[in-house]
Amino acid sequence: MPNALIAHRSRVLAAVALGGALGSSLRYGVSLALPHADGGAVWPTLTVNVLGCLVIGAFTVFLEAGEPHHLLRPFFGVGLLGGFTTFSSYLADAGGLLATGQPLHAALYLLLTVLLALPAVICGAMLARTVVARARRRGPGAAPDNVPDTAPGTES
Amino acid sequence: MTLLLVALGGAAGAVLRYGIDLGVRRGHGSAFPWGTFTVNVVGSFLIALFAGGAAVFDGFGSPGLRTLLVVGLCGALTTFSTFGQDTVRLYTSGARSHAARYVLGTVLGGVAAAGLGLGTVALFAQL
Numbered sequence: 518m519p520n521a522l523i524a525h526r527s528r529v530l531a532a533v534a535l536g537g538a539l540g541s542s543l544r545y546g547v548s549l550a551l552p553h554a555d556g557g558a559v560w561p562t563l564t565v566n567v568l569g570c571l572v573i574g575a576f577t578v579f580l581e582a583g584e585p586h587h588l589l590r591p592f593f594g595v596g597l598l599g600g601f602t603t604f605s606s607y608l609a610d611a612g613g614l615l616a617t618g619q620p621l622h623a624a625l626y627l628l629l630t631v632l633l634a635l636p637a638v639i640c641g642a643m644l645a646r647t648v649v650a651r652a653r654r655r656g657p658g659a660a661p662d663n664v665p666d667t668a669p670g671t672e673s
Numbered sequence: 674m675t676l677l678l679v680a681l682g683g684a685a686g687a688v689l690r691y692g693i694d695l696g697v698r699r700g701h702g703s704a705f706p707w708g709t710f711t712v713n714v715v716g717s718f719l720i721a722l723f724a725g726g727a728a729v730f731d732g733f734g735s736p737g738l739r740t741l742l743v744v745g746l747c748g749a750l751t752t753f754s755t756f757g758q759d760t761v762r763l764y765t766s767g768a769r770s771h772a773a774r775y776v777l778g779t780v781l782g783g784v785a786a787a788g789l790g791l792g793t794v795a796l797f798a799q800l
Binding site: 530533534535536537538539540541542544545548565566569570572573574577591594595596598599600601602603604605606607608609611612627630631634635637638639642 | 675676679680681682683684685686687688690691713716717719720721724743744745747748749750751752753754755756757758760761776779780783784787791
């Protein structure tokens with residue numbers, strides 16, 4: 518039994534590590550692809566954080582709707598999305614704006630990220646709920662709309 | 674080569690975040706996301722320490738080491754997606770004041786921790 522537990526924990530840790538490596542590499546790719554000026558490299562971080570929040574909102578709904586593989590959340594939610602989005606660079610970006618004499622921009626950036634990222638979580642969840650509801654309506658055997666409340670001939 | 678350093682630091686950062694979150698959850702039974710709060714504040718301290726140290730001390734690590742620690746490790750140790758998800762979960766479950774306190778606490782705590790990191794660098798720069 519302890520061996521099985523150790524094997525399970527090792528697989529979870531490997532999934533988190535692999536997801537973290539992939540998510541961080543993707544974030545680095547975004548930082549190369551998007552233009553960033555010295556002392557104001559805010560766009561790459563803003564993009565990954567808002568995009569990551571949109572995806573985690575949808576991902577959580579999909580996880581609850583289905584019977585996901587036990588490594589999906591460690592790999593995708595904890596590892597990939599956790600490694601893709603970042604809080605430390607968000608603060609470092611604001612610090613960079615402050616250091617270059619733009620305190621107003623620093624404060625605006627801190628506020629704007631939160632004001633965009635939190636609604637993004639909700640938007641992602643709403644989109645996913647629409648998809649899940651549609652899939653359930655179309656799914657075999659799960660079509661309550663077409664099933665009459667009382668089957669004919671059951672009344673006494 | 675740079676991408677490999679980012680991926681290595683990212684893997685280590687994500688595993689550390691997972692471990693710290695589990696440890697903090699065991700210590701605290703509350704619904705408040707103390708684990709994510711802890712990694713975000715600690716990561717903010719570390720990024721100020723590493724980035725500040727590289728700016729002040731010539732030869733404080735190579736650009737490769739800075740990429741490994743700042744972009745990879747600190748980037749993946751901290752998270753915005755879980756922070757956002759936890760905030761929305763607190764808000765929609767009716768704990769609106771908790772949600773507001775969580776956002777303010779994490780941002781202000783992170784700013785304070787980053788200030789502490791820069792202060793530590795300044796202290797060592799004077800020695």
